[in-house]
Amino acid sequence: MKYRHLFFDLDHTLWDFETNADETLRHLFAEHNISRHGVSVEKFIKEYSDINHGLWRLYQGGKINQQQLRATRFPRTFLKLGLTEADSPPTLSEEFTNLLPHKTAVFPYTHEVLDYLRDQGYALHLITNGFRDIQHLKLQASNLLPYFQEIITSECCGHLKPDPRIFAHALERTGAVAAESLMVGDNLECDVLGAYNAGLDQVYFNPEKRRHFNQVTYEISCLSELKEIL
Numbered sequence: 001m002k003y004r005h006l007f008f009d010l011d012h013t014l015w016d017f018e019t020n021a022d023e024t025l026r027h028l029f030a031e032h033n034i035s036r037h038g039v040s041v042e043k044f045i046k047e048y049s050d051i052n053h054g055l056w057r058l059y060q061g062g063k064i065n066q067q068q069l070r071a072t073r074f075p076r077t078f079l080k081l082g083l084t085e086a087d088s089p090p091t092l093s094e095e096f097t098n099l100l101p102h103k104t105a106v107f108p109y110t111h112e113v114l115d116y117l118r119d120q121g122y123a124l125h126l127i128t129n130g131f132r133d134i135q136h137l138k139l140q141a142s143n144l145l146p147y148f149q150e151i152i153t154s155e156c157c158g159h160l161k162p163d164p165r166i167f168a169h170a171l172e173r174t175g176a177v178a179a180e181s182l183m184v185g186d187n188l189e190c191d192v193l194g195a196y197n198a199g200l201d202q203v204y205f206n207p208e209k210r211r212h213f214n215q216v217t218y219e220i221s222c223l224s225e226l227k228e229i230l
Contacts, residue, residue: 001121001122002180003122003180003181003182003201003230004122004123004176004180004181005122005123005125005174005176005180005181005182006117006122006123006124006125006181006182006184006230007125007126007127007152007167007170007181007182007183007184007195007200008124008125008126008127008148008183008184008185009126009127009128009161009183009184009185009186009187009190009191009205010126010128010130010135010138010139010144011128011130011138012186012187012205013107013184013185013186013191013205014106014107014110014114014142014144014223015105015106015107015138015139015142015144016105016106016107018049019103019105020100020103020104020105021049021100022045023103023105024096024099024100024103025041025044025045025048025096026041026045027099028092028095028096028099029041029044029045031095032089032092037081037083037087039081039083043081044077044081047077047080047081048073048074048077050080051073051076051077051080052073055068055069055072055073055076056069059129059160060129060160060161060190062160066131066155070093070097071093073093074088074089074092074093074096075088097134100134101134101135101137101138101141102137102141103138103141103142104141104142104143105142106142106144107207107223108222108223108224109222109223109224110144110223111143111144112224113223113224113226113227114144114147116226116227117226117230118147120230122230123149123174123176124147124148124149125148125149125150125151125152125170125174126139126148126150126151126152127152127161127166127167127170127183128151128152128153128154129153129154129160129161129190130153130154131153131155132153132155132156135151135153136151139151149174150170150173150174152166152169152170152173154166157169157170160190161187161190161191161194162189162190162191162193162194162197163194164194164197164198166194167183167194167195167197167198167200168198171198178198178199178200179199181200181201182200182201182202182203182217182230183195183200183201183202183203184202184203184205184226185202185203185204185205186204186205186206186207188204188212188214188216191204192204192214192216193214201217201218202216202217202218203216203217203218203219203220203226203229204216204218204219204220205220205221205223206219206220206221207221207222208221209221
């Protein structure tokens, strides 16, 4: 067995963030009657997603903190829609944060593959830049928590992927060594490059088969393909 420890990203890798966020945003759109502003739910979701992705990049770059991310994403969305910050319900971000983690959509074959890997004797862990309280709720709601021996969050570690220090912390905490460890994630910078710089082999999860020019150890478009690697 070449690898003994498998490290997974959570959002966009196992837990289907886009599907779960879409469902949550549609609920809030209806709950707050946002259509009264002449905005479609599709437009609302698109603008929010663009804003949120941009803010997450700033957060991962250390340019804003968690509170700033949560406080600004919806007001900025309303401004992008040609409305005002006052049109954004003040509780919207809190409601989103409370509802989203209880959604249960995961990528196809998630549970089957994790069952297989656990039965094969691999030690399974998570490394995530997501916020600790939110990530644990997601894992519980989607029945993923029992699979993982260690859950390493950037909040607890003090460093965000792709910083090699979060991977070093993960190796130390799990008693793993880089040569026997494999990182599985959807983000070329945070997961693949971060793991590479820390000396770990990588699996790039690319379900949309996006074109890229990065060198990766393995690339898959479906989680079931992990069975061919491991």
